[in-house]
Amino acid sequence: MAIFTGAGVALITPMNQDGSVNYGKLGEILEFQIANHTDAIIICGTTGEASTLSEEEHIECIRYTCEAVNGRIPVIAGTGSNCTASAVYLSQEAEKAGADGLLVVTPYYNKATQNGLKEHYKTIAGSVKIPVILYNVPSRTGTAIAPQTIVELCTEVSNIVGVKDATGDISEVAQIMSLAGGQVDLYSGNDDQITPILSLGGKGVISVLSNILPQETHDIVASYLEGDVEKSRELQLKYFDLCKALFLEVSPIPVKKAMNLMGMETGGLRLPLTEMEEENAAKLAKRMREAGIPVK
Numbered sequence: 635m636a637i638f639t640g641a642g643v644a645l646i647t648p649m650n651q652d653g654s655v656n657y658g659k660l661g662e663i664l665e666f667q668i669a670n671h672t673d674a675i676i677i678c679g680t681t682g683e684a685s686t687l688s689e690e691e692h693i694e695c696i697r698y699t700c701e702a703v704n705g706r707i708p709v710i711a712g713t714g715s716n717c718t719a720s721a722v723y724l725s726q727e728a729e730k731a732g733a734d735g736l737l738v739v740t741p742y743y744n745k746a747t748q749n750g751l752k753e754h755y756k757t758i759a760g761s762v763k764i765p766v767i768l769y770n771v772p773s774r775t776g777t778a779i780a781p782q783t784i785v786e787l788c789t790e791v792s793n794i795v796g797v798k799d800a801t802g803d804i805s806e807v808a809q810i811m812s813l814a815g816g817q818v819d820l821y822s823g824n825d826d827q828i829t830p831i832l833s834l835g836g837k838g839v840i841s842v843l844s845n846i847l848p849q850e851t852h853d854i855v856a857s858y859l860e861g862d863v864e865k866s867r868e869l870q871l872k873y874f875d876l877c878k879a880l881f882l883e884v885s886p887i888p889v890k891k892a893m894n895l896m897g898m899e900t901g902g903l904r905l906p907l908t909e910m911e912e913e914n915a916a917k918l919a920k921r922m923r924e925a926g927i928p929v930k
Contacts, residue, residue, distance in 0.1 A: 640673025
């Protein structure tokens with residue numbers, strides 16, 4: 635059984651003015667997400683600036699989220715690292731904190747072979763009992779998990795259950811699912827490809843868009859899974875330009891800007907990420923207005 639079906643939000647991490655994590659605001663955002671029918675919370679992923687959180691902050695964000703959500707929807711913790719031992723430590727701490735599952739990005743910079751990726755993921759999965767979702771985003775990591783490797787891991791390791799695919803390559807996704815034999819829970823990692831991924835057997839999306847439009851992103855998936863393909867397609871296309879605008883600069887720069895434009899006061903970013911350039915911020919605000927989102 636899939637950890638979740640639907641739209642899971644790749645949640646931002648709100649910051650105070652001094653750059654510390656704003657846990658009070660994190661609690662508000664979690665309630666906003668649940669009230670608007672997000673199907674799962676993904677905490678401390680790429681969108682959550684996990685790479686610039688200390689290990690202590692990383693674990694506390696997971697603990698706080700699990701406690702605040704309190705079983706209402708699944709909480710999936712990002713615990714990937716380019717160091718296998720660090721990923722094992724974070725994964726074990728996330729399990730202790732109450733996470734329902736893990737999202738584990740490939741190692742980055744120190745690129746692994748496919749054999750190295752297999753050993754990396756088997757070691758992490760073997761250190762915990764909760765399910766693991768692989769995260770394939772070669773545009774950011776410089777390392778791609780081959781379709782055959784994904785299928786092997788999902789079929790040979792009992793608690794490796796699926797993949798978040800952010801390759802943008804629909805042909806490669808189709809190859810994964812053609813090999814999978816129903817053993818791979820597939821999640822889109824790109825908000826502009828939710829409906830296409832669902833058509834190939836996907837379970838849903840791990841979404842940046844959900845930070846600002848949780849109900850609408852939920853509806854894209856729910857409509858499709860309930861048999862209303864036309865509504866899903868219409869919603870996908872309605873928000874296509876907004877999805878593109880949320881990646882005018884490296885994520886989470888635009889989505890944090892969008893949330894602040896909505897008056898959500900999520901704070902700034904940690905270096906080396908910087909505030910969105912004015913020209914791009916104006917383009918983002920335009921797309922938000924076109925999508926019916928009030929902008930302050």
